[in-house]
Amino acid sequence: MIKFMILFGPPEDAERFENVYQDFLALIERLPNIRRRQVAHVTGSPQGAPKVHRILEIYFESTDAQTEALMSPAGQEAGKELSRLPKDS
Template sequence: MVVKLVALYQHPDDPEAFDRHYREVHLPLAQRMPGLRRVEIARVTGSPGGSSPYYLMAEMYFDDAASLQAALQSAEGRAAGKDLMGFAGKIVSLHIAEVIQQD
């Protein structure tokens, strides 16, 4: 079953610096994780009720839970995790989800 690691980022204090670090440093590190099949990055523009507490959402797809765990435990996964905690540790939450339907 396809699984994904979902990162939800709250609004950063300095969006420009956050975007630059995310684009130039963090995303290239994360994309090196073994077994990563696809990455989707989305800017959160609101919610049906108005504003949202979230700024950015990243979804990283893997073939299965074992592949995700192996990626997180790899040198590349550890490097991405260390970077994440350094620049966004206070504003990010991580979630693992099983994809139950894809079009």
């Protein structure tokens, strides 16, 4: 099993992040070969605000399955959508 992770830092514009992120997740659902997808919402701690806002984990059976998914039309479209997400603060 292969786990592909994307860590998102705290966005400057949280509302815009959520809007684009939901569009991005919809594209991720169209990727071929996904075995499982998991999203973690990171909260603060007694030490303060977290350095990571969200974690997306996508599981594939093999590196070949991962490559096929990321190179697919849906994967390419998701990559373009990912670049639209607001940058970290």
